[in-house]
Amino acid sequence: MSRNDCNRPATTRMKSHMWKIVILVVIVVGLIVDTIRADGDDFYADLGRLDEVLENIHKRYVEDINTTDLVDHAVKGMLDILDPHTSFFKEKEYEELRIHTEGKFGGLGIQISVRDKLLTVVTPISGTPASRAGIQSGDQIFKIDSKSTKGITIEEAVEKLRGEPGSEVSISIKRKGEIKPLEFTITREIITIKAVPYYGVLDKDIGYIKLVTFSQDAGQEVEKALKELMEKDIEGLILDLRRNPGGLLPQAIEVSEKFLDRKSLVVSTRGRLRHQNNQYKSKFDPVIPKDIPVAVLVNTASASASEIVAGAIQDWDRGVIIGDTTFGKGSVQSVFPVDNRGHHLKLTTAFYYTPSGRCINKSVNDIPESDNGEQDSSQALSDSSLSDTVTTEAPKDTMEYRTRGGRIVYGGGGIIPDTIVEQPDLKPLVRELFIKDIYFKFTNHIFPVLQKESVAFDNSFAVDKNLIEQFYTFLDSVEFEYKSHARNKFVEFTEWAGLQPDTIKDSTMQGKKKTTPEWDAKELEILKAASAKVEQLLKKKDRQEFEENEKEIKTYLREALLGRGLGQDNELVYRTILKREKSVLAAIDILSDRKGYRKLLNTQKE
Numbered sequence: 001m002s003r004n005d006c007n008r009p010a011t012t013r014m015k016s017h018m019w020k021i022v023i024l025v026v027i028v029v030g031l032i033v034d035t036i037r038a039d040g041d042d043f044y045a046d047l048g049r050l051d052e053v054l055e056n057i058h059k060r061y062v063e064d065i066n067t068t069d070l071v072d073h074a075v076k077g078m079l080d081i082l083d084p085h086t087s088f089f090k091e092k093e094y095e096e097l098r099i100h101t102e103g104k105f106g107g108l109g110i111q112i113s114v115r116d117k118l119l120t121v122v123t124p125i126s127g128t129p130a131s132r133a134g135i136q137s138g139d140q141i142f143k144i145d146s147k148s149t150k151g152i153t154i155e156e157a158v159e160k161l162r163g164e165p166g167s168e169v170s171i172s173i174k175r176k177g178e179i180k181p182l183e184f185t186i187t188r189e190i191i192t193i194k195a196v197p198y199y200g201v202l203d204k205d206i207g208y209i210k211l212v213t214f215s216q217d218a219g220q221e222v223e224k225a226l227k228e229l230m231e232k233d234i235e236g237l238i239l240d241l242r243r244n245p246g247g248l249l250p251q252a253i254e255v256s257e258k259f260l261d262r263k264s265l266v267v268s269t270r271g272r273l274r275h276q277n278n279q280y281k282s283k284f285d286p287v288i289p290k291d292i293p294v295a296v297l298v299n300t301a302s303a304s305a306s307e308i309v310a311g312a313i314q315d316w317d318r319g320v321i322i323g324d325t326t327f328g329k330g331s332v333q334s335v336f337p338v339d340n341r342g343h344h345l346k347l348t349t350a351f352y353y354t355p356s357g358r359c360i361n362k363s364v365n366d367i368p369e370s371d372n373g374e375q376d377s378s379q380a381l382s383d384s385s386l387s388d389t390v391t392t393e394a395p396k397d398t399m400e401y402r403t404r405g406g407r408i409v410y411g412g413g414g415i416i417p418d419t420i421v422e423q424p425d426l427k428p429l430v431r432e433l434f435i436k437d438i439y440f441k442f443t444n445h446i447f448p449v450l451q452k453e454s455v456a457f458d459n460s461f462a463v464d465k466n467l468i469e470q471f472y473t474f475l476d477s478v479e480f481e482y483k484s485h486a487r488n489k490f491v492e493f494t495e496w497a498g499l500q501p502d503t504i505k506d507s508t509m510q511g512k513k514k515t516t517p518e519w520d521a522k523e524l525e526i527l528k529a530a531s532a533k534v535e536q537l538l539k540k541k542d543r544q545e546f547e548e549n550e551k552e553i554k555t556y557l558r559e560a561l562l563g564r565g566l567g568q569d570n571e572l573v574y575r576t577i578l579k580r581e582k583s584v585l586a587a588i589d590i591l592s593d594r595k596g597y598r599k600l601l602n603t604q605k606e
Helices: 003-007 010-033 043-060 067-080 091-102 129-133 154-161 218-230 249-256 305-315 428-435 438-452 465-477 485-496 521-548 550-566 571-578 582-592 594-601
Strands: 087-089 104-107 110-115 118-124 140-144 168-174 182-187 189-192 198-201 206-210 236-240 265-271 278-281 294-298 320-323 331-337 344-353 400-402 408-410
Touching (some): 043 067, 110 154, 206 582, 218 249, 320 594, 438 465, 582 594
Parallel strands (some): 206 236, 236 294
Antiparallel strands (some): 104 189
8 A cells, every 4th residue: 555545534545445446347347248349449448438437426426426336336337238147246145146056055944935915935845944843835924033024025034034054043923723823943954955856757667857956966966866766667767957947067067967978068168268168078977878768858947057958968869858949048157256345246258059069048138249250050069179269149040950860950049849848828717816826825724624624635635526615715705806808808898888987097098088988878778787787697607617627726726735735845746747747748658659769869760
């Protein structure tokens, strides 16, 4: 520190230090995201311009501006023009990122949500402190450490419930069927999130593994599941990556190498800088033999590491991909510390490419189009090193690539399945019951009653006539009202005709009264009488929809009640749900037909 710095007031030195941090952030961002500029562009001149603006605001603006806010907004402004995966984290935000990535934290082991403006337990995680203490799905947490949770957000609640392993937290709970509040004091523990919550053998001796995240133990958990399933002489394997948002790159490689030959290219990365161009290959022999057919399930919520695994298995013709085109989150983020106060910058620095050379990233998800030259599609299945001059622009159009066996697969972002299986849309009534959270609410309402009746939640459990009638009674008690498409259209007509008691406002008229037809007294009387009859007929039709959809309603009620009685990670709960899923059923059919499986992969002439 210079003599002049030492003689400055402390606050002045702190502000001076803050400006140095601002410049440091700008330099870091600029050095990484700055593209090759045309002659005459001067990064440091631009940086000086920004520095001048900041300095003038700091010294001359009419009001004193909080320096931290100014810096945060400056950083946010820079990141706004980049892709949505680039982020700036404050200390607490970065800690949340770290906890999510590592999959471990000191907590109770509950999934929570805000239901009806009350902090509610969705489900306790099996084997955790909360589960052992007797916390139940539907419990309403109205106090944490004697402080009310009224108006609390989920983020605030998580922060209060988490803490150092071994420390205690007190929670006060209201539970359906209990007159008095329940008080719990629970010791926090390290909570390990299972990457593989379920695996087992389905119909036709087909093994099944559900992988929900690529956390630190994903590879080990998949290997354990594979070895146990092979001991049961499975005839095929389903790896379910649906709704898996990804996770750690090393775990994506570790999971992939359970299926691929040693030294097989799993994924490559290409960025602007030479050290960002890398190839990642399998280091070990596969765990599952080549003669066991494999199907990988994906959907639009399968992203990042899930796409790496699916792409590698597809490109090496090691299995068939079934479901829907994946999300297309094929970009690499690197985290850089910005200062000594816990701030970090998560920056997109490269794209992921499958072994055949397909860019996983969808251009719509990332940075604006830049003049970086044409897409390089020459990288195929090979052990050769990457070129130092590869481009990083995500493909704009669907392009053809070749798998190891010569099959055509397509680029353009995401992994396009070999067999497309679209999930059927829910009927409007069934969807409305989900939207209004009715299944969850009814389950927690009726569960204490079923417990007192000693109902067995096993394979024989069914939603009988008595239970479905109680469900309909519950709908009346919570004033659930379903309006069919026809009735909604009729309501629009009555509003237009001026038959509704309320004043109707047209959104296009900025609050002015909507113009309605002028009826004489007799016409109005006829219209009102006719509309009342139509309304009754349409209400009757709405009730008929419950009867028409009762089988599907019973299915979802049974699943909800089994999950409530046995826990969401119970084998029976998983099997019950899997039996009705079209992707799973399609995979079982494909894997059971060895001839059709080989034909689909085109790896052997018939």
